[in-house]
Amino acid sequence: MAHYPSYFTLWQKLGLTGVKLTAWLVLLFLILPILVIIPLSFNAEPYFTFTDGMLALDPDAYSLRWYQQIWHDDKWLLSIKNSFYIGFMATLIATVLGTTAAIGLSSGQLPLQRMIMALLLSPMIVPLIITAAGMFFFYSQLDIAGSYLGVILAHAALGTPFVVITVNAALSGFDYSLVRASLGLGAKPVYTFFKVIMPLIRPGVISGALFAFVTSFDEVIVVLFLAGPEQRTIPRQMFSGLREEINPTILAVATLLVLVSALLLLTMEYLRARGERIRSGQY
Amino acid sequence: MSNAELTADEVRQSHRHIRRRKVLAVMFVAPLLLFIFVTFVAPIGTMLYRSFYHPTVAELIPDTLAELDDWTADSGQLPPRETLNIFTLELKLLANERLSGKLAEEINRALPGASSLIKSTARRLRRVDDAELQSQGAARLFEVRDDWQQVEVWQAIKKSGAVFKTDFYLTALDLERTPAGEIVQRDTQIYLQLYWKSLKIAFYITALTALIGFPLAWYLANASTRVANTLMILVLLPFWTSLLVRTTAWIALLQTNGVINSTLISLFIIDQPLEMLYTEFATVIAMTHILLPFMVLPLYSVMKGIDPSYFRAALSLGARPVPAFIRIYLPMTVPGLSAGALLVFIISIGYYITPALVGGTEGQMISNLIAFHMQSSNNWELAAALGSLLLLLITVLYWLYDRLVGISNLKLG
Numbered sequence: 001m002a003h004y005p006s007y008f009t010l011w012q013k014l015g016l017t018g019v020k021l022t023a024w025l026v027l028l029f030l031i032l033p034i035l036v037i038i039p040l041s042f043n044a045e046p047y048f049t050f051t052d053g054m055l056a057l058d059p060d061a062y063s064l065r066w067y068q069q070i071w072h073d074d075k076w077l078l079s080i081k082n083s084f085y086i087g088f089m090a091t092l093i094a095t096v097l098g099t100t101a102a103i104g105l106s107s108g109q110l111p112l113q114r115m116i117m118a119l120l121l122s123p124m125i126v127p128l129i130i131t132a133a134g135m136f137f138f139y140s141q142l143d144i145a146g147s148y149l150g151v152i153l154a155h156a157a158l159g160t161p162f163v164v165i166t167v168n169a170a171l172s173g174f175d176y177s178l179v180r181a182s183l184g185l186g187a188k189p190v191y192t193f194f195k196v197i198m199p200l201i202r203p204g205v206i207s208g209a210l211f212a213f214v215t216s217f218d219e220v221i222v223v224l225f226l227a228g229p230e231q232r233t234i235p236r237q238m239f240s241g242l243r244e245e246i247n248p249t250i251l252a253v254a255t256l257l258v259l260v261s262a263l264l265l266l267t268m269e270y271l272r273a274r275g276e277r278i279r280s281g282q283y
Numbered sequence: 284m285s286n287a288e289l290t291a292d293e294v295r296q297s298h299r300h301i302r303r304r305k306v307l308a309v310m311f312v313a314p315l316l317l318f319i320f321v322t323f324v325a326p327i328g329t330m331l332y333r334s335f336y337h338p339t340v341a342e343l344i345p346d347t348l349a350e351l352d353d354w355t356a357d358s359g360q361l362p363p364r365e366t367l368n369i370f371t372l373e374l375k376l377l378a379n380e381r382l383s384g385k386l387a388e389e390i391n392r393a394l395p396g397a398s399s400l401i402k403s404t405a406r407r408l409r410r411v412d413d414a415e416l417q418s419q420g421a422a423r424l425f426e427v428r429d430d431w432q433q434v435e436v437w438q439a440i441k442k443s444g445a446v447f448k449t450d451f452y453l454t455a456l457d458l459e460r461t462p463a464g465e466i467v468q469r470d471t472q473i474y475l476q477l478y479w480k481s482l483k484i485a486f487y488i489t490a491l492t493a494l495i496g497f498p499l500a501w502y503l504a505n506a507s508t509r510v511a512n513t514l515m516i517l518v519l520l521p522f523w524t525s526l527l528v529r530t531t532a533w534i535a536l537l538q539t540n541g542v543i544n545s546t547l548i549s550l551f552i553i554d555q556p557l558e559m560l561y562t563e564f565a566t567v568i569a570m571t572h573i574l575l576p577f578m579v580l581p582l583y584s585v586m587k588g589i590d591p592s593y594f595r596a597a598l599s600l601g602a603r604p605v606p607a608f609i610r611i612y613l614p615m616t617v618p619g620l621s622a623g624a625l626l627v628f629i630i631s632i633g634y635y636i637t638p639a640l641v642g643g644t645e646g647q648m649i650s651n652l653i654a655f656h657m658q659s660s661n662n663w664e665l666a667a668a669l670g671s672l673l674l675l676l677i678t679v680l681y682w683l684y685d686r687l688v689g690i691s692n693l694k695l696g
Binding site for chain 1: 304305308311314318319323326327329330496499516519520529530535542545572576604629635650653654658663666670674681685
């Protein structure tokens with residue numbers, strides 16, 4: 001273990017070791033439940049648990065049958081397609097609207113700034129069950145409940161707060177004299193936006209977009225209330241699978257989703273490092 | 284700089300300049316504001332409206348209710364014969380359109396037992412001639428069932444017919460109105476207990492995340508940068524993993540033949556599997572796992588900024604470690620602790636998916652009952668009232684969060 005300062009008493013050393021041990025146990029608590037589903041998804045038997053054969057590392061106890069099952073099940077295929085389609089469209093809307101709004105918010109010229117900010121971030125705070133119930137009432141009146149449009153608009157609304165927050169953070173060190181310089185030198189506003197503002201806030205915009213995508217990709221409750229059978233998404237399919245007929249296909253899907261989130265995490269870390277470099281002026 | 288140094292024209296110009304920048308800022312924010320109003324604020328508004336607007340009965344028997352307008356139960360008299368005749372006509376119409384069951388269900392909420400009365404009467408009236416009902420409807424009504432001669436029945440119909448009412452809120456708070464108009468407690472307390480239980484579960488989860496998140500955040504904040512960055516991945520990977528995946532994992536772990544039970548049995552620690560899935564314990568443990576990153580991340584960022592020499596100074600000046608920790612280190616972590624705690628509390632109080640999947644009947648929270656009334660019992664107005672109360676609770680907490688932490692300080696990742 002690490003070296004403690006020489007003036008530490010034995011009890012202090014023991015205490016510190018105890019804290020470190022606790023920290024490691026908590027880390028295990030965080031990561032083990034997620035890792036445990038990966039081997040389970042290769043189970044040859046239709047159970048949610050390790051069989052004796054699996055524990056003995058018998059190759060016959062492992063199989064890819066649940067992964068094959070995903071590709072042979074129209075419901076899963078439709079839900080995968082839907083998740084990406086709805087997620088992509090919702091992200092597009094949320095990113096465009098959220099980025100524009102964040103630029104207006106960070107200019108410091110907005111009246112009622114605090115109130116508007118609280119309002120724009122409220123979709124993130126209001127419990128989804130309330131949002132979903134309200135959307136069900138309202139979207140039914142507009143006749144867009146049970147349609148792709150309804151789910152996409154709902155998910156876009158839920159994703160915008162994340163874009164506003166990340167782009168706002170990216171703009172926190174932004175030097176507005178750059179914009180004035182560009183405009184003063186005769187550049188058109190649109191050109192200034194894409195050539196001056198955008199390169200500097202791009203990491204923030206992309207990470208906001210990723211957050212918006214994950215929000216939609218992960219969301220079940222609004223889908224549960226608003227979507228018809230045609231708009232079923234992956235989490236919706238998992239939800240009914242867990243309620244009705246538990247079989248390891250869900251574990252196979254879950255394993256694939258863990259891979260997706262690992263990819264997202266790496267992308268986010270890369271973007272964060274880039275954003276820090278840009279803000280500290282080393283670009 | 285005082286205005287005296289500027290000419291009136293310059294002042295005007297600078298005002299115009301400021302105004303133009305304000306208009307520009309508003310123009311940038313307006314599209315999103317409009318979008319949020321239509322897709323989010325309007326739905327929430329509709330839900331609030333639905334919690335006291337209930338036109339179902341008024342749409343089913345509009346003429347009867349119009350007639351009942353002038354009548355009150357206080358007189359102890361039945362409504363006039365003509366009113367009763369009109370009611371039989373409308374009830375016959377409903378029976379033929381197969382809507383009388385809906386009316387029966389609605390009236391039954393105001394007067395238990397009215398359901399069978401209305402259904403059986405509607406069946407009998409189906410074959411009666413319109414002209415006869417027009418003149419002799421009241422008499423036919425009394426023939427079918429004596430109960431129609433009771434004032435309470437008509438009072439219940441009139442009460443159910445009100446388009447705007449606060450009854451759903453009373454139900455949501457386990458209260459009811461007696462026929463005399465007094466507000467009293469219901470015999471069976473359901474919803475208040477459930478709100479209380481949701482608060483309790485949210486509190487457990489907040490306390491647990493704080494308790495186990497604190498040592499982890501401390502360790503990460505005081506480890507070398509390389510170690511901290513590597514270990515941070517173990518915190519962030521669960522954070523980025525789908526909620527459904529994490530809930531699935533807990534089902535696999537906790538079920539009767541699940542990973543935890545089979546491990547404990549093969550280690551001879553227990554010989555009977557523990558019943559852990561579908562309990563309140565399952566809800567608490569799974570949600571603690573899911574929400575732990577929301578506690579660790581703000582704590583970590585606050586602890587990262589704490590100078591370790593304060594604590595060392597206290598020790599070298601002779602303070603004992605535990606009091607030094609409580610009086611020196613802990614107070615400095617309060618901003619992170621309060622931010623994390625409020626965030627975890629706000630998120631967990633309205634949670635739906637995890638309790639629905641792992642909580643069984645005893646691990647249900649208020650959101651699950653809202654969903655039940657939306658999807659299974661079709662009592663949308665009660666769902667809306669329960670939702671509005673939950674929204675009020677969240678708004679207070681959100682306001683508190685904004686006050687203590689500042690909503691603009693919310694950081695992600």
